[in-house]
Amino acid sequence: MERIKMIIMYDGTDFAGYQVQINQRTVQQVIERALRKMHKQDVRIFSSGRTDSGVHAMGQVIHFDSHLELDEPTWKHALMTLLPSDIRIIEVEKVSQDFHARKDASHKTYLYQIRNAKEHEVFARNFEWHIPRALDVDRMQEAAPLMEGTHDFTAFAASKTNVKGDKTRTIHEVKVLKEGSHIFIEVTGDGFLTHMVRIMVGTLVEIGIRKKDPKCISEALSTNERHKLGLTAPGHGLYLKKVAYEKGKTEH
Amino acid sequence: MERIKMIIMYDGTDFAGYQVQINQRTVQQVIERALRKMHKQDVRIFSSGRTDSGVHAMGQVIHFDSHLELDEPTWKHALMTLLPSDIRIIEVEKVSQDFHARKDASHKTYLYQIRNAKEHEVFARNFEWHIPRALDVDRMQEAAPLMEGTHDFTAFAASKTNVKGDKTRTIHEVKVLKEGSHIFIEVTGDGFLTHMVRIMVGTLVEIGIRKKDPKCISEALSTNERHKLGLTAPGHGLYLKKVAYEKGKTEH
Structure with missing residues (x-):
């Protein structure tokens, strides 16, 4: 068996998110169906984490094990042929058996795209x-x-969040860039709670229209109160841009 | 009755083209359905011309007559509320009773977008x-x-074209622009045959990859032979950018 790591890109518009759900078209389901055709048996894939309905990916990472002995370009070509046009494979790499797309991820970068016009x-x-x-x-x-630094981000999590236990995360950088009528918000961190980036973006937008004051952020971080912050930005502006792994982890 | 002119934008992806077809979602059908809701009776719309399946519009023009006495901003708002998110209204203008979206169009500009990467x-x-x-x-x-000038463009028409009679058209300008990995082809002319812009683009692309020589264009224009030219470029790269009317025609 070989462990395969893939970087994939998808247009989230027509997917009910990443994770398998009964009677829904999801990214995981569509890729596992293609792999089943190649292997004539079920192949389970593991991702760096879920994405919500409508959320896109420029650089989602998945891994799986395969008994097919294909080289990397053949893997890319063979699987791409079986995938619909809203999922593309960017890169294929054979990795060591202990590589794990989620557990080994050291940090992730999300991009949020706004058109202000x-x-x-x-x-x-x-x-x-x-x-x-x-x-x-x-x-x-x-x-x-x-919003940067190591904090308990409870206030920045969807109330229906299913993350149990500690909600402390480290956010390395939150950048706001303007280019013409576009505003890009890029967030890099070691981990994210459900809807966390979308709540960060919604809060920044409410600060931008002067409905909220920047001090709502420190208030939310100290009180853990969700209502101090802005609305949850819609999923369709969000992209999982990059998942980073510690050096050495992806080598065989 | 008032005659209303509208400039509309649409994403052609989920439409089987502009013109009404049985059991198909078309731009005309979706707009006429919305107008029927407002008027409680059928309202027929007229466009500057059809667009094929998958073809987009940044500035399609339509007209229709209405007994509703609404001002222009109210028209825009009321109709937009009833339209799906893949059609937007850019501009509404009340025009004189003799304005006709197709017959009065003096020229049209199409844009074709290529990604060369x-x-x-x-x-x-x-x-x-x-x-x-x-x-x-x-x-x-x-x-x-x-490709510019006044020519018999028979060779540049789909063989299944339903344009009867004279195939002489005047093409004012064919521009090829490069911006990073994007190539834009903009074509302005007084009239277009079925697939004409897409055959122009397919021919320019085959010239660009050195499969065809530029002299195929003059050969096709003099022999009227479709096979001298390149393939028909796919519809999804094409945008109806602008329809121009002679000055005075749109004033009441």
């Missing part, structure tokens, strides 16, 4: 959050670093 | 033609003006 681009409606009200980007840029 | 962007797969082989853009730029 009066009119909406119909072609981008599934790929960015359209905000017609003017956003004060300077104010958002000042507030962003207040 | 090894890997495909999954998020753009319905919005551009992905060509992994290197394109010689200089060669395409040299060939493009050979």
